[in-house]
Amino acid sequence: TNVARTFTKPFHIGIAGLSCECSTFSPLLSGERDFLVSTGDQLGANYAFFADYSDITVTPLIRARAIPGGSIEPDFYDRFKAQLLEGLAAHAPWDGIYLDMHGAANVHGRDDVEGDMLAAIRKVVGPDCVISASYDLHGNVSQRVVDSIDMLTAYRTAPHLDYYETQQRAFALLMRALHEGVKPHMAFRPVPVLVPGERSSTEWEPAASLYAAIQPTIDQFAIWDTSILIGYVWADEPRAMGCTIAIGLDAEQTNAAAHALAQQFWAVREGFQFGVTSGTVDECIHLAMQETATPVVISDSGDNPTAGGVGDIPYVLSRLLVAGVESALVAAITDGAAVAACEAAGVGATAALTIGGKQDPIHGQPLPVEATVVSLHELSWPANPRAGVAVTTNHVAVVQVQGVTVVLTERRTPFHHIQTFTQLDLEPHVYQIVVVKMGYLVPEINQLAKRALLALSPGAVNQDIEHLPYHRLRRPMYPMDRTATWS
Structure with missing residues (x-):
């Protein structure tokens, strides 16, 4: 009826x-x-x-x-x-x-x-x-x-x-x-x-x-x-x-x-496959280092805060440092304590920091580094509020660790717009590698990328879905069960 x-x-x-x-x-x-x-x-x-x-x-x-x-x-x-x-x-x-x-x-x-x-x-x-x-x-x-x-x-x-x-x-x-x-x-x-x-x-x-x-x-x-x-x-x-x-x-x-x-x-x-080249974190870094057209944008997909990731896993940063990358930008790792330590040290100071791995210790470990504090900022958060949104402050520190520029944020912050970088006096175009905690690249970041790579990194939204520890999902389910039939 x-x-x-x-x-x-x-x-x-x-x-x-x-x-x-x-x-x-x-x-x-x-x-x-x-x-x-x-x-x-x-x-x-x-x-x-x-x-x-x-x-x-x-x-x-x-x-x-x-x-x-x-x-x-x-x-x-x-x-x-x-x-x-x-x-x-x-x-x-x-x-x-x-x-x-x-x-x-x-x-x-x-x-x-x-x-x-x-x-x-x-x-x-x-x-x-x-x-x-x-x-x-x-x-x-x-x-x-x-x-x-x-x-x-x-x-x-x-x-x-x-x-x-x-x-x-x-x-x-x-x-x-x-x-x-x-x-x-x-x-x-x-x-x-x-x-x-x-x-x-x-x-x-x-x-x-x-x-x-x-x-x-x-x-x-x-x-x-x-x-x-x-x-x-x-x-x-x-x-x-x-x-x-x-x-x-x-x-x-x-x-x-x-x-x-x-x-x-x-x-x-x-x-249903990845639309860009994907691989382990090390494979993606290796590919990016060979590339002459830059920047190469690497998605740190397992820790993507816009999909439910915590945003504080420093694994990709740790692998960039091991690889000796000379020109990379990581945006961003959520770590209020590290930001506060940078504020206490002041711009230009060198600080011993422990970056990330605090909120999601299951998927990431804190990374100890010697960092130079490049700049300190207070942004409004969220960055692009719609009507009816209560705006708070997001303290941000930009630091240099060897060849890597790292953005540390107090709150989980998506870097979906070039303007978010420029607010921090960063020019993402000049780097060999730009790492973003994202899955597929949103339009503005996709335009920035001369090449996009999707790193199958650890985190709460790990892309290796066939091996996620499901207990309550209905089965059979494709692709967890490759031979699933349905009509």
């Missing part, structure tokens, strides 16, 4: 969200200090497209966002959820709810946090309210998520260039349901494939063609929308896997669309 109740205008719509990609292999937990919680107008300011609709009243409730990290502290999640449910009850009744999600959160010791959150929302708002969610394509979807909401649409690009368009699309789907007075059917097809983003960028095959099939599928089956989710590989829980989702009024056509995309997804599974 597609018929929903007849709504009266203006439609009353609530906004909420939870966004944190959580590696269950990280020894750290994400809590209050990691999350940027926005409410009210601060939250509403993120969605300029609300202005496109004259027949809505929007009540922004609460959204919590964090850069990827470890599992969420249960107390933090429980407080967030209670505040959200109180807001929903206080401002009822609702015609629609838009949820700005990521989809790969994990609460320590619990499963399927999004399923828990969305089921709780549904219980408060009732069966008639239309709920639409936008997801990252690295989200893990469960049956409980699908059963709790009416629509889910995901990013179509990785690196993610379309997050705003995806939010807009999720909201447009919600408004379509309200305007037409219907509830569409949502088909969900889990696919037992789980690969990292570094093997499934939409910039190269097979993901490029797989994602290019989305619009033709919508047209062919005459449905509203369809999504392909790659899933999040560093989550040891039963829901972790890829999936396809389709939304439409005709259940048969909607099911057929989700099924067709799922079959295409499964058919290309063996094609």
Whole structure:
């Protein structure tokens, strides 16, 4: 039955969200200090497209966002959820709810946090309210998520260039349901494939063609929308896997669309490989030292803070020093204590430092070095806040260790923009080797690189997924189980 109740205008719509990609292999937990919680107008300011609709009243409730990290502290999640449910009850009744999600959160010791959150929302708002969610394509979807909401649409690009368009699309789907007075059917097809983003960028095959099939599928089956989710590989829980989702009024056509995309997804599974040359850390350093076109950018992929890594493993730095590299830049290693030691020593001083390996002692060891303090800085953090983000200070030290310039940061800091380097008086173009704690290179850093290499380095988001210590993943799962069959 597609018929929903007849709504009266203006439609009353609530906004909420939870966004944190959580590696269950990280020894750290994400809590209050990691999350940027926005409410009210601060939250509403993120969605300029609300202005496109004259027949809505929007009540922004609460959204919590964090850069990827470890599992969420249960107390933090429980407080967030209670505040959200109180807001929903206080401002009822609702015609629609838009949820700005990521989809790969994990609460320590619990499963399927999004399923828990969305089921709780549904219980408060009732069966008639239309709920639409936008997801990252690295989200893990469960049956409980699908059963709790009416629509889910995901990013179509990785690196993610379309997050705003995806939010807009999720909201447009919600408004379509309200305007037409219907509830569409949502088909969900889990696919037992789980690969990292570094093997499934939409910039190269097979993901490029797989994602290019989305619009033709919508047209062919005459449905509203369809999504392909790659899933999040560093989550040891039963829901972790890829999936396809389709939304439409005709259940048969909607099911057929989700099924067709799922079959295409499964058919290309063996094609999900790294889009750039990959190798051990030493192999990548050796290749980079031979290269005449510079800089060569090496991804320290296992300790990538934008995927859930801790960001403090100094292993690549240690190997650069062993190799005697004469011109390298490492950005960055998170180590507040080392930054404080540099501040105490002062610019120009030589300091005995112990770099990194403090927060993630499972995957890295502290590295003792003699370093010259080149410069000290205070940056705002996060570097490019969106509306509703509480900005704090990030103390940074740039040091020289033999031939290597090392950026030490107080907080986990992604180096996604050249501007982040230039703020520290660094010119990344002049180095033979630039090491970034990243997976696939984001566009600006990719432009910097004359050659890109992906180092299979240790960390909480180790790319050697076939050997991760999974205990709770559903099996068989490709590529952990090479001979897996599925239909």
